[in-house]
Amino acid sequence: MAGLYIHLPFCLSKCPYCSFVSFPRLKHLWKRYVEAVTKDLRRVAQTTEIVAIDTLFLGGGTPTVLPVELLSAILDTCRTFFSLENTAEVSIEANPGTVTKHDLLRLRRSGVNRISFGIQSFNDNELTLLGRPYCSDSAMAALVAARQVGFANISIDLMYGLPGQDRMAWEKNLEELFKIRPDHLSCYQLTIEDGTPFAKRLADGVFSSADEEEIEKMDKLTIEWACAMGLEQYEISNFARPGFECRHNVNYWMNGNYLAAGASAVSCIDGRRQRRVSLPLQYCRMLERGADPVIDEEFLDAQASFRESVVMGLRMVRGVCRKDLVARYGVDVQAYYGPLLVDLQRQGLLVLGETHLWLTARGRRFANRVMAELV
Ligand code: SF4
Structure with missing residues (x-):
């Protein structure tokens, strides 16, 4: 069994801390990109012996900026080329403001059974600081709508250690979770990556780095609140109700095999790691002319793979x-x-x-x- 990751590198806007391969304002490319992903998936299916897929993950970017028809088309293509078990975990990343209740219902009906919302904060000032184009009310409304249409596996991403955020402000974010009781929670400390607008603000003295002691207290709070909500920590940054651990990511942490399609997407099969070209337009052009979008390849020998299994596996609490x-x-x-x-x-x-x-x-x-x- 293996996982399959599809990268959809489109967003409504670019968050000032983001160093992911994601692009706003490329609406004209969406349909063409999905056609390229179809070609990519065909190539992948033709060159691998893997047929059965246990986990499928549409990540980004913000996959849900794409119309549901395009997302459904990708899911159908995956089912055409691979055997997706009834028990397969089919995840999508979503942001508030990019999905209506009707969209969520259609996603659910097209076979998505796990939705991971990048909420980041329930505090409007923090959302503004992070450049997120929605408010806390619309974040909560999206989560409630997802529950109403039948998503029984909802994950929430929150971010802590923001400039000016103290532990009381972080605790208020955690308190909000009680309203929705997610099945899975990912809490990541803000890291300021080189080349982002946040890095410039840090260099210019507009921000200061998070206080280590305060971060340690926030970490403790996270574990306490997660525990109070019935979520167990199973990885450094991840918590879940028993049985709701993200199987797709657990496969990464166990150094399992995973296929991939989409710009910048990385696959790893039996120690052979491949990365695709990053720019969406270049990715489309390569596939349109029948070229292989893989631009980097690395073979991990047995020792390197052993060490990677140790290091990745240690991320998990067990x-x-x-x-x-x-x-x-x-x-x-x-x-x-x-x-x-x-x-x-x-x-x-x-x-x-x-x-x-x-x-x-x-x-x-x-x-x-x-x-x-x-x-
Ligand atoms: S929504 Fe996510 S992927 Fe898109 S710009 Fe913001 S942080 Fe990056």
Whole structure:
């Protein structure tokens, strides 16, 4: 079984912190792009032995800026080229202000069974700061509409550590969640990426970086509130009701196989990682003339793949299963890393148990540091 990711790089506007491959004002390209994705999917199907798809993820960008007919067409194409089980997880990313209740109903009817809303904040001032083109009322209305049309698996993305945001403001965001009780929650700390307008404001002294102590308190609040809502932390930034973990992302974290289509989309099958051209117009042109849109390819040897499985798997709270690693690579983590694991355990960052290796709560806080040592 494998996942399939489709990248739809279109947005209503460009958020000032965003470094994703996403573009506003390309409406004239939408239909052409979807036709290119169809060609891409045909190529993918012709060159892989994978037939059965367990998870399908329409991500972006904001996929729901596209009309539902185009999104349904992509789903139909996926079903034409691959076998999508009845139990498959079919996710779409959505933003408030890009879907009506009727759109949501049609998406549900076209087979989407999981919707992930990029809400980011329920505070109007924070939404303005983030350049999000909707208000908290319309965010809540979109979530309520999704429930009303029958989405039983709703995920919400929130962002914390915003300039000027203190823990009380963050807690108010978390309180709002009680009104909708999402099945899944992703909370990401704002990271200011080079080349974005936010990076310039930081450099110009308009912003200051988030206070580390305050962030630590926000992290604790998140875990408390998520727990109060019946959501368990299963990954560094992700919480879910039991059974509602995002299967598509769990497959990434387990270093599983995934196919991909769309501009900039990355696939990885048995250690062979491929990335497609980023610009949507270039992507369309390449597929229209029958060219392969893949522009980068990398082969991970067994050792690199082993280390990647460890590092990605550690993102999950349950950690990595030692037996699975031995079965897949013939290597045990203890034998491979030796004194490094002893040192990381001594620092209280990791635990090497009989069956699993996992990060402690402190280790999750300093995950990047730990992973840099293990990769
Ligand atoms: S909606 Fe998401 S992908 Fe689009 S610009 Fe904003 S952060 Fe980037």
